[in-house]
Amino acid sequence: MGGSGIDPESERDRLVRTAMRMIEERGDEVTRTALAAGAGVPRARIEALFPEETDLFDAIVERWFVDHVAIMEDVLASDLPPNRKMYEFFVRRFRLQRERFRADPAAFKVYCELGAAHFERVRSYVDLADHYLCELIAQAQAEGAFEGLAIDDALSLINQMVLPYTMADVLTYMEPRLSEEKLAKIVDTLFAGLSAVDGGARGIKGLRAA
């Protein structure tokens, strides 16, 4: 085996990459047993690197999101005005996802399905994005945007209005209709129009108050 000379971190990385290649080829998730066979590595070695089945899955998810996290951190650390920051926060991750989708639509779809089926393993990344978005909202509110809205309400409404640009699987059925221009228009609309003011669309409240 000559294992003493192997850096376990890079060996682990290499195996994660192999597992991802296998997922993309097979269109289905890859167990530690399958990875051992596919990579020609003893099952015991795989188990030393990934003690639980979920450790392999989590390592794949981590690799998928590492660039997303870097983008969010970069944007948060920038000194752009709040509307520019929010656009970059969404558009850079959208471009990354679109690039991956275009590179291999079938593989991308498999990852979407795996992510949906094991959402509990992905949740911490969604929570992290929410955490950063709350910071952006607070910065925007300090400059007068989203007036009167509780941060959690603004968070939920913004997440819903930009959903086509964050929910990866939307790319699989409407990629040609998603664009940077439209996303910018949506962010502009949020900054120009989202507040606690009741514009009357629902009507009922106004009638009851009368």
Added chain:
Amino acid sequence: MGGSGIDPESERDRLVRTAMRMIEERGDEVTRTALAAGAGVPRARIEALFPEETDLFDAIVERWFVDHVAIMEDVLASDLPPNRKMYEFFVRRFRLQRERFRADPAAFKVYCELGAAHFERVRSYVDLADHYLCELIAQAQAEGAFEGLAIDDALSLINQMVLPYTMADVLTYMEPRLSEEKLAKIVDTLFAGLSAVDGGARGIKGLRAA
């Protein structure tokens, strides 16, 4: 067979209902052959009522959307102000979908999957909704909303920002986070903030112009 006394229209309706019950029970689509067996009706009779396999599928889709179409027509015919009309246009169909989802989440998911897999059979209903929404946008623009935007651009942006409330399968993964209140807030945001004005989120244009 004693077929002379049977109203072919209601017999057809009854068979569509049977096919839908079978879809809900099996979690998969139902062919004419399966329907003949399941309903205890001769295959020749099924073929007389549904000459092509797609005729059965189309009849199911029609039944699924008939209430949606009625809602859109009612709202369009009402004399509410544009923002109230647009809210009702979306919220009434959202409530209908949520009711169906809550009544049987598993069956609802099956219909979502069938609709996605055979999107070409559903497209005419999406096109009809777009047609009605364009009418609503034109009415709203006549009263000063969405200033300067081409109708098609407004259509695409509005469809994207309300997507969680129209795309049925979003209910299957985030129903607790969707509400009438939030949809009203989104419509208020559209009427307060969506226009051709460049608010600067994208930034690049402003820099180039400088």
